[in-house]
Amino acid sequence: MGAPTLFTHTNPTTTTPFLSQPIEVCVGSLxxxxxxxxRAYRVGSETIAVFRQRxxxxxxxxxxxxxxxxxxSEGILGAGxxxxxxxxxxxxxxxGECVSDPCTLRTYPVRLDGESIYLKVEA
Amino acid sequence: MNPQQNSRPYSNSERKQKIVVIGNGMAGARAAEEILSRQRDTVEVVIFGDEPYGNYNRILLSNVLTGSQDAKSIFLNPLSWYVENDVTLHAGVRVTAIDRENRRVCGTNGVSETYDTLLFATGSRPFVPPVEGVDKGGVFVFRTIDDCAHIADWAKNCETAVVLGGGLLGLEAARGLLTHGVDVTVLEAAPYLMPQQLDVEGGKILAQTMEAMGVRVLTSAKSVKVVGSSDVEGVLLADGTTLQCDMLVISCGIRANLELARESGLQTERGILVDDQMRTADPNVFAVGECVQHRGATYGLVAPLYEQARVVADVITGVNPNAGYHGSRLATKLKVMGVELASMGRMADAQQGDEIVTYSEPGHGVYKKIIVRGDKIVAGCLLGETDTASALMSLYEKNDDCPVRRADMLFGKASQAGGDDILTLADDALLCSCNQVTKAKVIEVIGQGKTSVLSIGGCTKAGTGCGGCRGLVQQCIEAFAGNVAPDPSANWYVPGVPMSKPELVAAIQAKGLKSVSAVYQALAGGKDDPASKPGLASLLKSLWHDEYIDERDSRYINDRVHANIQKDATFSVIPRMFGGITSADELRRIADVADKYNVPMVKVTGGQRIDLLGVKKEDLPAIWNELGMPSGHAYTKAFRTCKTCVGTEFCRYGVGDSTTLGVKFEKRFQGVEFPHKLKMAVSGCPRNCAEATVKDIGVVAIETGWEIVIGGAAGSRVRAADLLARVGTHDEAIRIVGRFMQYYRENAKYMERTAAFVERLGIEPIRDVIVNDTEGIGERLDREIQAAVDAYIDPWSEANEPVHPKQFNALIPLEPVLATSKR
Incomplete structure (x- = not known):
């Protein structure tokens, strides 16, 4: 079995964002x-789940x-x-808080422009 | 209803076969139903019943007396049933004479009917001992709806009552009278209670329990006279004492109603004598039910009656002229005034040299005794604690060998993991190995008010893996939640909508809610709890069928893409191989697909099919197309697979065609959804190579046909399935299995496997509904499962018609045109 490419990025709690610039990336239509x-999106080295709540x-x-x-991204979504x-x-x-464990996942600010989704990520 | 219309002479061969049934009780009406289900078009059925009602379930009369059930609710066939089925019912008409030579039956009110076939179902009546004074006011028998009404009515003005007879019915009558606020004394002539089912010690322990509930028990009490002027005032006993009472209920057993049979020249002893086809010496006259004596035995329980009704219907209609009733081994589970009792055979049948296995715990009302002769159970009783009853009764009914370690017959698994265990367990011991939850953690959240297995699972995950620890979690609750306020969510169907299942169903139906989002809007303030979505979707689909509005986001990922997600987010693909049978052609296609899509592992599954593991989500549609085989539903809560052994097709030992039956099951039930997954197997002989007895539904060939077993499991816990029915043919097996499937669909909780379901309801009540049709819902269940079968669509057809353009995309590539825009 090949390496699961979806999960190769580093643990988010250890990243250091000091040197990076936030940029906005369009990931396509809603x-x-x-x-x-x-659904999942690959932005740079990160895989990001984008959810469209009802x-x-x-x-x-x-x-x-x-x-x-x-x-x-394959999970069941609802009530945030x-x-x-x-x-x-x-x-x-x-x-990004995890309900049954004291850890926090990395979240990304989202902006909608018409039907297009923009994510703010570290460059 | 005009009898004159039916009095044409018996000669015209095109005329319908006219069947006259005498007796409209449980046996007569059931026989009529069985006959109509076989030959509706070529028979005409006429029933005489001397009660002015339709047919009701006599077994439930004690509930009517206690007021826990309304008299209306115990009717099996209301009068409208007779009209709808073109059955002529002479209600309130007693048959007075039979002219067998001219095949004519005469009743009161001048009613007269000719017959081609006559069926006696005259039942029995209460035996009233020949004691002086039993004709006084306030003396009752306990047999009919009218008796119930009269007893309840009289009890209103009474303070004390005596029940004559300490058998099952007498004790039920005593329970009924207690609820009417009357002081009750039970008199039993034998030295102990329930002499049919118990022995001296068991009877004494039961008497103690009864006394603790407020019923006085006098045994070895012979009544010689009912005293009083016009109404009863007391009972004089043989020892000279008089017991004062304002009413007397006689419950001294039953006697078959034989007068009519005798007068028409049929042979009778304790019942009307019949052969294995339920036929009397007159080839046109049959008999079923309590009025029958078959191979020297008479029966007063419902299961033998219903079996007789099936046999007589097969014979009379000619569907199976060789059908035979071979007698019944009587095993029943009863509740006597709320005390559990399981009884097999008669304790009095013990002989010298028999092995007696007993356990007695009088302080807790527990008594168990099994009589064993040559490794077979001859008789047995379990009083007060019946956790091994299902297994024992199955051994007894099948006449199988009992376990070498005899104690296993008396003590279930529960005693190994009893209430004390949880207390001695260390705090850091793992209760839930799947999710690594310790006892201390569970106790902690109990202290926070989580007092249901569900809510504890919600915050600790204990019990949400294999589920094997839920019993321990429950014990924890029982041991440590004493002072904790109960958690109202314990009864909710799903955590996100604050309603029990019945409340939720009522609300959904009243408001016409057909989608999961509509339920959240209307019943949960718009908060769409994600954990509740699949459960709601399952419920809505079962309620609305094709009107259900399917929102795919309510489905678990497996059900969105019809494949099982794996630990690396790839999927497994298992095409259907009906009955585990494949072909060179199918194997070639599977091999080609495995090559073309670089499938990392090809594995034979435990369900006798082939699993392609490590498939990318994007490749699913193309693989399904190239396989050209339907989905095996190995990813969802639905009918999975029917494992088979080769049976009579090739096997030297096979006694049944198991492969053909397995293929039939799988073709018929593929895709039918259930509250949880459902696995089947068919074995061609009792060697059981297909392991059918640990499946949700198993079928095992025996010399005379097939045994259908349900509730087996071989997952995190192993459970042997319980015997549901023995049938003769593939078609019968398919009908019974389908009926149970629908019953399970309707009555199981979400995520409740058949093993838990069968244990929760008990095999006997399930058998009553499915096989004996005591609730009269059998035909409806058959129709509903047929509708589910008819609605089958292969989900893999979505390969060519996806519900969303990105249904099979895991990762959506960024669109280059829009790519980045710095801000």
Whole structure:
């Protein structure tokens, strides 16, 4: 089995953003994401899960679940949280807080321009 | 209803076969139903019943007396059933004479009917001992709806009552009278209670329990006279004492109603004599039910009656003229005034040299005794604690050898993991190995008010993996939650909507909520709790069928892409191989796909099919297309697979065609959804190479047909399946299995496997509904499962018609045109 390329980035809690510049990246149309679901995007070295909640809110968070690396973009979304498809860890997609563990995932500010989704990431 | 219309002479061969049933009780009406289900178009059914009602479930009369059930609710066939089924019912008409020579039945009110076939189902009546004074006011028997009403009515003005007879029915009558605020004394002529089911010691322990509940028990009490002027005032006993009472209920057993049979010249002893086809010496006259004596035995329980009704219907309609009733081994599970009792055979049948295995714990009302002869159970009773009853009754009914370690018959698993264990367990011991949750952690959240297994699982994950520790978590709750306020969410169907399942169903139906988002809007203030989505989706689909509005975001990833997600976010693809049978052609296509898509592992599964592991999400549609095989549903809560052994097709030992039956099951039920996954197997002989007895539903060939077993499991816990039914043919097996499937679909909790479901409901109640159709829902269940079968669509057809353009994309590439714009 080849290395799972989705999960190769470093642990978010150890990154040092001092030297980086925030830039805004357009990841495409809102309609690429089915209503109420999420999809993953590769931006630079990071894989980001973008969620389109049924109430119109859009969230972006690191795709990798801190537990065993499950792809959060494949999880079930609702009420501002996603449930990891691997072992049902629950993560707040707005704050990045993990419900059953004292860790925080990296989140990314989102801006909508018409149907286009823009994420603010470190360069 | 005009009898004159039916009095044409018996000669015209095109005329319908006219069947006259005498008796509209549980046996007569059931026989009529069985007959109509076989030959609706070529028979005409006429029923005489001397009660002016439709047919009701006599077993539930004690509930009517206690007021826990309304009289209306115990009717099996209301009068409208007879109209809808073109059955002529002479309600309130008693048959007075039978002219067998001219095949004519005459009743009261001048009603007269000719017959081609006559069926006696005259049942029995309460035995009233020949004691002086039993004709006084305030003396009752306990047999009919009217008796219930009269007893309840009289009890209003009574302070004390005596029940004559300490058998099951007498004790039920005593329970009924207690609820009417009457002081009750039970008199039993034998030295102990329930002499049919218990022995001296068991009877004494039961008496203690009864006394603790407020019923006085007098045994070895012979009544000689009912005293009083016009109404009963007391009972005089043989020892000269008089027991004062304002009413007397007689419950001294039953006697078959035989007068009519005798007068028409049929042979009777304790019942009407019949052969294995339920036929009397007159080839046109049959008999079923409590009025029958078959191979020397008479029966007063419902299961033998219903079996007789099936046999008589097969024979009378000619569907199976060789059908035979071979007698019943009686094993029942009862509740006597809330005390559990399981009984097999008769304790009195013990002989010298028998092995007696007993356990007695009078302080807790527990008594267990099994009589073993040559490794077979002859008789047994379990009183007060019946956790091994299902296994024992199965051994008894099948006449199988009992376990070498005899204690296993008396003590279930529960006693190994009893209440004390959790207390002796160290605080840092793991309760949940799947999620590494310690006892201390569970106790901590109990202290925070989490007092249900569900809510503890919600915050610690204990019990959410294999589920094997849920019993321990429950014990923790019982041991440590004594002073903690109960958690109201314990009864909620899903954590995100504050309602129990019945409340939720009612609200969904009242408001016409057909999608998960609509439920959240209407019932949860718009908060769409993600953990509740799949459960709600499952419920809505089962309620609305094709009206259900399917929102894919409510599905787990597996059900969005019809494949099982793996630890590296790739997927596994398992195509269906009906009954585990494949072909060179299919194997060639699988090999080609594995090559072309670099599938890292190709593995044979435990369910007798082939798993392609490590498939990329994007490749799923193309792989399905190139396989050209339907989905095996190995990723979802649905019918999975039917494992088979080769059976009579090749095996030297096979006694049944297991592969053909397995393929039939799989073709029929593929894709049907359930509250949890459902696995099947069919074995061609009792050697059981397909391991059918640890499947959700298993079918095992025996010399006379097939045994259907349910509730088996071989996952985190192993459980042997319980025997549901024995049937003769593939078609019967398919019908019974389908019926159970629908019942499970409707009544199981979300995520409840059949093993837990069968344990929660008990095998006997399930068998009553599925096999004996005591609730009269059998045909509806058959229709509903047929609708589910008809609705089958291969989910892999979404390969060519995805529900969303990006349904099978994990990673969406950035669109270069829009790429980056610095701000």
């Amino acid at each position: 309609h690429n994401i089915p209503l109420g679901e999420g 109430n119109g809110k859009v969230f972006a968070i690191q795709n990798e679940c801190p537990h065993r690396g499950g792809p959060l 949280s996603v449930i990891c498809p691997f072992h049902a860890w629950k993560v707040n997609v707005e704050t």
